[in-house]
Amino acid sequence: MGYGIHNGRIQTWALEAHIVDHCNLRCVHCCTLSPQLAPRVVEPSTLARDLTALAPVLAPQVFKLTGGEPLLHPGIVECLQLARESAIAPVLQVTTNGFLAPRMPDEFWRVLDRICVSLYPSAPLPDATLGLILQRCEDFDVELRLKPAPRFQRMDAITPHADAAEIFNGCWLRHRCHMVRDGRFFLCTRPPHLADVHGRPQLADEGVELRGGQLQRRLLEYLTAEKPLESCRFCTGSTGELEEHRQLETARASRPVS
Ligand code: SF4
Ligand code: SF4
Incomplete structure (x- = not known):
């Protein structure tokens, strides 16, 4: 897939920031591995720094704040306002399971363009x-x-x-689920999460460092590279089997084979 450039900015489908890793649900096969990760809260200043670096060279159609469960972030309104100020994308979205929406103040709703609420049969949202x-x-x-x-x-x-060449080549997530995290841009949401779960910190380096020059060139090279990430070895991409949605029953999620 090619990426167009307009006004010096690479045109992409979407960009995500996972502002917390923890969640109030424990879905089996959570794609962000939330039940297996330690609680984590992104500093709004870190998010602002990363978006300020990316905005001049990247133009996603939508910027998504997600997690884990993003409404657990105590500074979610500030995160949203900083994202708006960065002008990274014309649409600002929060992706949530919705349970904590009643806690959100007016400022939260005022700054949002879109809210995407995932509905899970094993954890139905109250009417x-x-x-x-x-x-x-x-x-x-x-x-x-x-x-x-x-x-x-x-x-x-x-x-x-x-x-992992076949998995990587057939994976649509690498074009639609780009993520920014801790000073790096990632092709998908998996590398830093897999790094934690598998105890392989080198996987968290499989993204483009936002510091340094030639960022647009380095991003384009990364986005169009034909070689799989090492992370793809631990992932099914878009080929995994579908299973009925359910919640984990154990107190702690078990870690996958590594
Ligand atoms: S609600 Fe979303 S982030 Fe939370 S465990 Fe389920 S899939 Fe993962
Ligand atoms: S790690 Fe998984 S989701 Fe990411 S590009 Fe590789 S196969 Fe796709």
């Missing part, structure tokens, strides 16, 4: 909460997207692939 979200979206002219997720795709490879 009253959904009703409140609908009302707030109407009051503040926020676009609401409801995303039923009756099945989840297994994304963790049961055993690491010897050669």
Whole structure:
């Protein structure tokens, strides 16, 4: 897939920032591996620094704040305001399971363009909460997207692939799920999460460092590279089997084979 450039900015589908890693749910096959990660809260100043570096050279159609469960971030309104100030994207979205929406102040709804609420059969959102979200979206002219997720795709490879070329080549996530995290731009959300879960810190380096010169050139080279990431060895990309959505029952999530 090629990437166009307009006014010096690489045109992309979307960019995500996972502002927390923890969540109030524990979905089996959570694609961000939230149940297996330690709690983590992104500093708003770190997010602002990264978006300020990226905005002159990257133009995603939408910027998504997600997690984990992003509404658990105590400074989510500040994160949203900083994202707006960065002008990284014309649409500002929060992707959430919705349970904590009743806690959100007016400022949260005022700065948002869109909220995407994932609906899980194993953890149904109370009707009253959904009703409140609908009302707030109407009051503040926020676009609401409801995303039923009756099945989840297994994304963790049961055993690491010897050669991940096929997985990588067929993976649509590498074009649609770009992520910024801790001073790096990633092709997808997996490398830093897999690094933590597998105890392989080198995987967290599989992104473009935002510091330094020639950022647009380095991003383009990374986006169009034909070689799989090392992280792809531990991932099913978009080929994993679908399973009924369910919650983990154990107190701690077990770690995958590495
Ligand atoms: S709600 Fe989302 S982030 Fe939380 S465990 Fe489920 S899939 Fe993961
Ligand atoms: S790690 Fe590789 S296969 Fe998995 S989502 Fe990212 S690019 Fe796709």
